[in-house]
Amino acid sequence: MDQCKRINIHISEDVERLIEERLILREDLQNVIYNAETSGKKLTHPFSCRSLAYCRPKAVSYWVEYSRINDDYQVHSAYSHRMVMKSSGSTKEWVKSGGDSEWLCNLCQVPLEVQTVRLQYMQSIFPINLPACSLCGFILIDEKLATGKLAEAEQALEDK
């Protein structure tokens, strides 16, 4: 994983504060960007040219929104969650709600569509409508969901 260290990242003071609060390390950001850039497994935003990717090295998923500037990367935001995204069965069985997302799946080059997917945390499974790629099954957990509802649900389950 030493390759990751070669990823040069730029972080504003605001983002620096944010990741500190969220207990995310610079190495986590480098790791996510390195994996996304080498595998192509990420989402891209056609208007802002930003990328969004995640990596789950341990029991935590780290998401990073970033853009490439020459050979470096500017990190716009980062967040994490512990819930596992699980797409049960074939993606063809997913129920589409008709909504769509501004993000494109980079590998499949199709926009994400909102569909019912399953999230798993410990022994509990929750069906939830989320933007996902119908072809490869990439599910988007956005910042609002991760730091809001998911964080609350994780907390509630742990308190049980």
Ligand SMILES: [Zn+2]
């Ligand atoms: Zn895809």
